[in-house]
Amino acid sequence: MATIVEPKLIAGNSNLPLASAIARRMSMHRGMNVGLVDARVERFNDGEIFVEVFENVRGEDMFIIQSTSNPANDNLMELLIMADGLRRSSAQRVTAVIPYFGYARQDRRTKARTPISAKLVANMLVEAGIARVLTMDLHAAQIQGFFDIPVDNLYASPIFALDIREQFAERMDDLMIVSPDVGGVARARELAKRINAPLAIVDKRREKPGEVAEMTVIGDVSGKTCIIVDDICDTAGTLCKAAEVLIENGATEVHSYISHGVLSGPAVERITKSVMKTLVITDSIEATDPVKAATNIRIVPTAPMFAQAILNIWNGTSVSSLFETETLEPIYEGYFKR
CATH class of the missing domain: 3.40.50.2020 (Rossmann fold)
Incomplete structure (x- = not known):
C-alpha cells in the first residue's frame, strides 16, 4: 500500500472560501503548499450532481470540506457523492469536515409520526464511505452517538x-x-x-x-x-x-x-x-x-482551528486539545484586534 505523505483536501461548493482558508493555513503549518484537490462538482440540467476528481487519490488520507447549509439537500448530496467517488477511487480514509452539520435540529421525535432526520443523515454518511466526521458545535451533543464511526465535535x-x-x-x-x-x-x-x-x-x-x-x-x-x-x-x-x-x-x-x-x-x-x-x-x-x-x-474565522484539527487527525494526535483557549491562543495570534 502507498505511504501517506500529506493530507489531501477536497471541497464541495457549500463554502469554498473556508476551504481555501483552511488550505492556506495548513500550508503555513506544513511549510509547503497544501492545495485543494483538483476536481469538478457540477449539476446536470435536471439537477443531478456529478463529481469528477482529476488527481490520483489511491491510498491517500482525504478530507472533504463541506457544510450542509442552505441549500441543505444539494450540499448533503454533494458530500455523499464526493465520498462515494473517493472510496471507489481507493482512498485509504475519507474524513468529512462538516463545519455546519445540517439536520442537527431534528435529533429526536418531538411528536408522533415524525422522523429523526439527524440519525438518517448519519447513516447515509457512513454508508457513503466516510470513516470519520469533524464538525463544530453540533446542535445536540448526542448526535455523536448516531454514528458508528469517530466524530470530533469542536467548539466555537x-x-x-x-x-x-x-x-x-x-x-x-x-x-x-x-x-x-x-x-x-x-x-x-x-x-x-x-x-x-x-x-x-x-x-x-x-x-x-x-x-x-x-x-x-x-x-x-x-x-x-x-x-x-x-x-x-x-x-x-x-x-x-x-x-x-x-x-x-x-x-x-x-x-x-x-x-x-x-x-x-x-x-x-x-x-x-x-x-x-x-x-x-x-x-x-x-x-x-x-x-x-x-x-x-x-x-x-474558524480556518485556523479546523486546519489544526485536520493536521491532528492526520498525525494521530489529540483533537480535544483544541477545546482549550490556551491551545488556540497561539494559533489565533494576531486575528483579534479592536
Missing part, C-alpha cells in the same frame, strides 16, 4: 472567549453571559466559565414553532453588558426579542455570539434594526452579501 466557545477578551478588555467585570433559552444553558455556562463571568437565562414560551409568546429573564442584568450565546441563528426572531427583553430589564448593551449564522428570511433586516450592538458569527456557513454588508454583524 474558545474562539469566542479570545474575541471577547479583546473586544471587552476594559469592561470584563461588567459582562453577563446570557442563554436565550433553558436548553442552551450548558453552552452559555461553558463560555461564562472561560471568561469568568456570571450567567443569566431568558426563559421563553412558544405557542407554536417560529413564534415566541413570552420571555422572562432569570437573573439580574441591570447595568450589565449582556452577551447572548447560542449555536444557531436562523430567522433571528428569538434573538432580537431576547435582546429587547434584556434592555427592558436594565441591561446597558446587548451583544450576541452565535456559532452558525444560518440567517435566513428576514434575519439580516431584523438584526440591523434590533437593539443589539453587534452579532458575532463564525464562517462555518458562507456569508451572503447582505450579511457582509450589515454594519453590526461581524465574522470570526
Whole structure:
C-alpha cells in the first residue's frame, strides 16, 4: 500500500472560501503548499450532481470540506457523492469536515409520526464511505452517538472567549453571559466559565414553532453588558426579542455570539434594526452579501482551528486539545484586534 505523505483536501461548493482558508493555513503549518484537490462538482440540467476528481487519490488520507447549509439537500448530496467517488477511487480514509452539520435540529421525535432526520443523515454518511466526521458545535451533543464511526465535535466557545477578551478588555467585570433559552444553558455556562463571568437565562414560551409568546429573564442584568450565546441563528426572531427583553430589564448593551449564522428570511433586516450592538458569527456557513454588508454583524474565522484539527487527525494526535483557549491562543495570534 502507498505511504501517506500529506493530507489531501477536497471541497464541495457549500463554502469554498473556508476551504481555501483552511488550505492556506495548513500550508503555513506544513511549510509547503497544501492545495485543494483538483476536481469538478457540477449539476446536470435536471439537477443531478456529478463529481469528477482529476488527481490520483489511491491510498491517500482525504478530507472533504463541506457544510450542509442552505441549500441543505444539494450540499448533503454533494458530500455523499464526493465520498462515494473517493472510496471507489481507493482512498485509504475519507474524513468529512462538516463545519455546519445540517439536520442537527431534528435529533429526536418531538411528536408522533415524525422522523429523526439527524440519525438518517448519519447513516447515509457512513454508508457513503466516510470513516470519520469533524464538525463544530453540533446542535445536540448526542448526535455523536448516531454514528458508528469517530466524530470530533469542536467548539466555537474558545474562539469566542479570545474575541471577547479583546473586544471587552476594559469592561470584563461588567459582562453577563446570557442563554436565550433553558436548553442552551450548558453552552452559555461553558463560555461564562472561560471568561469568568456570571450567567443569566431568558426563559421563553412558544405557542407554536417560529413564534415566541413570552420571555422572562432569570437573573439580574441591570447595568450589565449582556452577551447572548447560542449555536444557531436562523430567522433571528428569538434573538432580537431576547435582546429587547434584556434592555427592558436594565441591561446597558446587548451583544450576541452565535456559532452558525444560518440567517435566513428576514434575519439580516431584523438584526440591523434590533437593539443589539453587534452579532458575532463564525464562517462555518458562507456569508451572503447582505450579511457582509450589515454594519453590526461581524465574522470570526474558524480556518485556523479546523486546519489544526485536520493536521491532528492526520498525525494521530489529540483533537480535544483544541477545546482549550490556551491551545488556540497561539494559533489565533494576531486575528483579534479592536
